[in-house]
Amino acid sequence: MSIEDTPKMSWWNRLAHPGFFVQWTTPLVWPLAGITLALFALGVWYSFFNSPADYQMGDTVRIMYVHVPSAWLSQFMYGMMVVSALGTLVWRHPMADVSMKAAAPLGAVFTFMALFTGSLWGRPTWGTYWEWDGRMTSTLIMLFIYLGIIALWRAFDDKLKAARIVAIFTLVGAINVPIIKFSVDWWSTLHQPSSVLTAEGSKIAPELLTPLFIMLFAFTLLSITLQLISMQTEVKRRRVATLERKAARGEAA
Amino acid sequence: MTHRQVHKEVFLKVEGLALGRGDLVLAQDVSLSVAPRTGLLLRGPNGAGKSTLLLTLAGLLQPLSGSITFVGHDEEDGPILHHCGHRNAVRARLLVRETLQFWASINGHNGLGIDEALERVGLTRTARLDAAYLSAGQQRRLALARLLVSRRPVWLLDEPSAALDADGKILLETLLAEHLADGGLTIIATHDDIDVPGLDTLTLGKAA
Amino acid sequence: MSGFVSIMRREMRLAFAAGGEVLTLLLFFVIVGAIVPFAVGPDKELLSRIAPGIVWIAAFLAMLLGLDRLFRADLEDGTLSLYRLADMPLSAVVAAKVIVHWVTSALPLILVSPFLAMILAMDTETFWRTVISLLLGTPALVAFGTFGAAITVAIKRGGLLAPILIAPLCVPVLIFGVGVIAPLGGPDQATVAMLFLAALSLTAVALSPFAAALAIVWGEE
Numbered sequence: 001m002s003i004e005d006t007p008k009m010s011w012w013n014r015l016a017h018p019g020f021f022v023q024w025t026t027p028l029v030w031p032l033a034g035i036t037l038a039l040f041a042l043g044v045w046y047s048f049f050n051s052p053a054d055y056q057m058g059d060t061v062r063i064m065y066v067h068v069p070s071a072w073l074s075q076f077m078y079g080m081m082v083v084s085a086l087g088t089l090v091w092r093h094p095m096a097d098v099s100m101k102a103a104a105p106l107g108a109v110f111t112f113m114a115l116f117t118g119s120l121w122g123r124p125t126w127g128t129y130w131e132w133d134g135r136m137t138s139t140l141i142m143l144f145i146y147l148g149i150i151a152l153w154r155a156f157d158d159k160l161k162a163a164r165i166v167a168i169f170t171l172v173g174a175i176n177v178p179i180i181k182f183s184v185d186w187w188s189t190l191h192q193p194s195s196v197l198t199a200e201g202s203k204i205a206p207e208l209l210t211p212l213f214i215m216l217f218a219f220t221l222l223s224i225t226l227q228l229i230s231m232q233t234e235v236k237r238r239r240v241a242t243l244e245r246k247a248a249r250g251e252a253a
Numbered sequence: 254m255t256h257r258q259v260h261k262e263v264f265l266k267v268e269g270l271a272l273g274r275g276d277l278v279l280a281q282d283v284s285l286s287v288a289p290r291t292g293l294l295l296r297g298p299n300g301a302g303k304s305t306l307l308l309t310l311a312g313l314l315q316p317l318s319g320s321i322t323f324v325g326h327d328e329e330d331g332p333i334l335h336h337c338g339h340r341n342a343v344r345a346r347l348l349v350r351e352t353l354q355f356w357a358s359i360n361g362h363n364g365l366g367i368d369e370a371l372e373r374v375g376l377t378r379t380a381r382l383d384a385a386y387l388s389a390g391q392q393r394r395l396a397l398a399r400l401l402v403s404r405r406p407v408w409l410l411d412e413p414s415a416a417l418d419a420d421g422k423i424l425l426e427t428l429l430a431e432h433l434a435d436g437g438l439t440i441i442a443t444h445d446d447i448d449v450p451g452l453d454t455l456t457l458g459k460a461a
Numbered sequence: 462m463s464g465f466v467s468i469m470r471r472e473m474r475l476a477f478a479a480g481g482e483v484l485t486l487l488l489f490f491v492i493v494g495a496i497v498p499f500a501v502g503p504d505k506e507l508l509s510r511i512a513p514g515i516v517w518i519a520a521f522l523a524m525l526l527g528l529d530r531l532f533r534a535d536l537e538d539g540t541l542s543l544y545r546l547a548d549m550p551l552s553a554v555v556a557a558k559v560i561v562h563w564v565t566s567a568l569p570l571i572l573v574s575p576f577l578a579m580i581l582a583m584d585t586e587t588f589w590r591t592v593i594s595l596l597l598g599t600p601a602l603v604a605f606g607t608f609g610a611a612i613t614v615a616i617k618r619g620g621l622l623a624p625i626l627i628a629p630l631c632v633p634v635l636i637f638g639v640g641v642i643a644p645l646g647g648p649d650q651a652t653v654a655m656l657f658l659a660a661l662s663l664t665a666v667a668l669s670p671f672a673a674a675l676a677i678v679w680g681e682e
Contacts, residue, residue: 144629151625155616158274164679169612169626172672176630179661183633187640190650245277313542315682331548340539346478347471358467361548403548 018235021095025228032225039218046211054205063121065211069219070114071135074142077107077223081149082174085167095231097163098238100170101153102230106223108146115139134188138181145173159238260406260436262289263325263333265310270319272302272309278317279305280457289406292429292439292452301458303442304339307409310440311336323407331361334407339415341396345385349376352384353398360403370401374424389416397428408432408439414447422447464549465557472561482530483565486523490570493519494577505582512581513642516591517598517635519577520570524602525624527566531558531610532677533620541614541677551677556670559607567599587642590651594641597658601634604665611673615680634661 047065054061080103087096118136119129130136149166156162270283279302287293295303308314310321311334326333343352353367364370371377374394379387387395393416400408408429414422422445429439429449441447476483497515498508508515535541544554571592578588609627613619640654 141629141632144625148622148626148629151622152612155613155619155622161615161680161682165612165615165676168672168676168679172608173630176633179633180629183636183657186653187636190640249277311546313545313681332546334546336542336546338539338542340537340542342539342543344475344534344538344540346475346480351474355467355471356543359464359544359547359549 018094018098018238021098022232022235025232029225029228029232032221032228036218036221036225039214039221043211043214043218046214051211052205052207054208057125060121060124061208063117064208065215067114067117067121068212069216070110070117071139072216073219073223074107074111074114074139074146076220077103077110078142078146078170078174078177080227081107081170085170085174088163088167089171097159098231098234099227100163100166101159102227102234104146104149104153106226106230108143108150110219110223111139111143111146115143132188134181134185137188138177138184141180141184142177145177149173159241258404258435260289260404261325261330262436263323263406263438264288265407265438265440266320266322266324267310268320270306270309270321271317272305272314273317274305274314283319283457285455287438287440289436289438290433290451292433292441292449294447294452294454295440295442295457296444296454297457303457304411306457307336307411307440307442308338310334311409326406333405334409335400335403335405336409336411337396337400337413338411341392342399343384343387343392343395345383347384348380349382349384349387349395350380352395353402356399357402360399360405362402364404365401367402370398373401373428374398375420390418390421393417394421394424397425400432401428406437408437408441410439410441410443412443413441414443414445464547465553468554468557469561472558473565476561476565481565482527483569486527486566487569487573489526490519490523491573491576493522495580498581509582509584509587512578512583513587513591513594513639515581516574516577516595517638517642520567520595520599521602521631521635523570524566524599524606525627527562528606528610528623528627529620531562531607532614533610536614536681542681545678545681550674552670552674555607555611555673555677559603559666559670562607563600563603567595567603571595571599590642593655594638594658597641597655597662598634598638600662601658601665602631604662604669605630605634607673608669608676611676612680614677634658637661 043065047062051062053059081100084096084100084103087093088100115136118139122131122136123129149170152166152169153162156165265285265287267283267285271278271281272283273279279300283306285293295306297303305314309316312321313336323333342356347355350367350371353370357364357367365373368377368380371380374397376387376391376394376398379391384392384395393413397413413425417425426447426449429441429447429452432439433449433451439452441452475481494515497511501507501511532541535544545551547554574591574595575588577583578591583591605627606623609623612626613623616622637654637658641651641658
């Protein structure tokens with residue numbers, strides 16, 4: 001029952017071997033964590049001390065430096081899950097299952113952070129913690145989808161079976177997300193003709209952009225680091241489960 | 254039994270089959286070949302992988318590796334095999350006759366007539382009853398009748414004699430003998446003695 | 462008689478036989494709709510304003526409630542495995558079940574919706590719009606629901622999971638469904654909503670049998 005390590009395996013197949021993946025990524029984790037930390041230090045310094053307050057929103061604009069990266073990551077992690085889901089379904093790549101599973105809780109956390117910072121920001125800007133604004137609403141639905149996927153993972157005992165089922169749901173979800181976004185936008189603009197947050201995007205002051213981009217990079221690197229770590233943890237968890245099962249069979253025989 | 258046709262001859266060839274569920278390997282390097290007019294009795298302790306082998310052969314489970322080929326089978330002839338698992342697929346609130354009729358239309362009705370098949374397995378008197386009122390053994394007979402109404406050359410049977418009485422066991426042996434005589438083949442997982450000429454024995458879970 | 466028709470006949474028989482759930486679901490739909498006035502007060506003006514939303518929510522909940530029976534019993538008695546060995550593709554089996562599921566769980570709701578319209582003080586035009594929007598939108602709910610039921614069929618206690626997974630995906634159906642009835646942006650927007658609702662239903666109904674069949678096969682393996 002041993003898995004053979006023949007030298008003729010391509011890098012792709014070797015990557016598919018979980019042990020090799022752990023070996024290959026372990027030296028990456030600490031440098032990545034270091035760069036992430038440095039970027040965060042720089043980004044936080046910029047956001048607090050080296051960027052002006054907004055002429056309309058005042059100091060609360062600084063919430064943007066956490067809010068926008070979180071919102072970006074909530075979509076980035078879903079993208080990661082979609083790519084992994086394709087890896088699971090098309091190539092049956094074992095690490096794709098692991099990547100898909102690791103990404104779901106991370107995506108949920110970033111989505112939650114986007115909502116949380118969004119409502120903190122909304123209080124001074126809109127005068128309320130929650131507004132049924134198009135963006136907020138679709139982020140909330142996104143959070144529900146993430147939580148559903150996590151629940152689906154947890155419901156299966158057999159992780160191999162779970163991977164393909166979760167993959168197909170992730171893909172169906174991916175097809176649906178643009179439809180949800182569109183419908184929610186259509187619905188919220190009917191209720192309140194002009195969007196409150198047009199300040200974001202085109203009218204943003206250039207001095208705000210530097211910290212924003214640094215924070216975007218810092219957050220993205222953070223997510224990649226966390227993704228690697230949780231993939232390694234998942235590989236180890238599966239190995240433990242397999243060993244336990246083997247032990248149980250050994251006793252029964 | 255005047256209109257009995259002979260099955261198209263199909264050989265089952267299995268090479269280097271590894272089977273299991275999830276990442277749990279139950280048996281490795283299973284190779285076997287079964288010719289028409291013969292069959293195989295699968296034996297072995299509980300958990301040896303008899304049911305899993307049958308499910309894998311039926312295509313209901315993916316093999317971990319290896320190949321399963323039905324030599325001589327043409328895709329256009331329709332499905333080649335019947336699988337008869339632990340569960341009888343008998344639903345309450347449908348009549349016995351209705352149940353058989355349903356399976357005949359789903360699987361292709363090219364075998365015995367509905368009433369003829371029911372008579373064969375001894376369920377004529379219960380034909381108009383709700384299938385839920387059948388006993389376990391009678392449900393098993395109904396499952397066997399399903400094999401008769403749609404002719405397929407390969408029968409994969411999992412514990413077919415479970416819950417059958419002495420008469421039922423004789424019936425099962427007769428049906429199997431006829432199936433083999435018609436050119437069919439069968440693989441049966443069982444703990445009982447099934448006395449039909451042409452059956453070999455394969456024991457799983459020992460020195461595999 | 463082809464296999465497709467046989468499956469439809471069987472599903473109909475099971476749904477309407479004694480102990481079938483058609484009546485239970487209907488009752489659930491009516492009770493959910495009728496219980497709202499107790500929560501918001503019997504103010505006729507308020508009720509008639511929110512009536513379309515109430516009817517849609519009641520229909521939505523009733524659909525979610527009926528999901529689990531779609532494949533669970535077939536899995537438990539081994540029928541689902543046999544469908545995979547049948548002389549027809551599994552997606553066709555699922556498609557037949559989707560159609561019957563709509564006939565037995567959505568159509569009856571639409572048929573009793575006049576009663577809800579009456580007690581919720583809907584005017585005639587709103588009522589007809591509600592019927593149209595339910596006719597256009599419930600196929601999408603059934604299609605999404607079928608997919609959800611197929612995904613969770615391999616899970617022993619998946620009954621509650623399917624609604625949780627499916628509800629977020631159904632948000633556009635709700636939005637456009639209610640959009641057809643209460644056009645906030647004027648009649649133009651109602652047409653937009655109607656077109657989108659129809660497009661959603663068509664696409665979902667066309668694709669769901671294939672996605673559901675894949676999920677069932679992978680769940681059983």
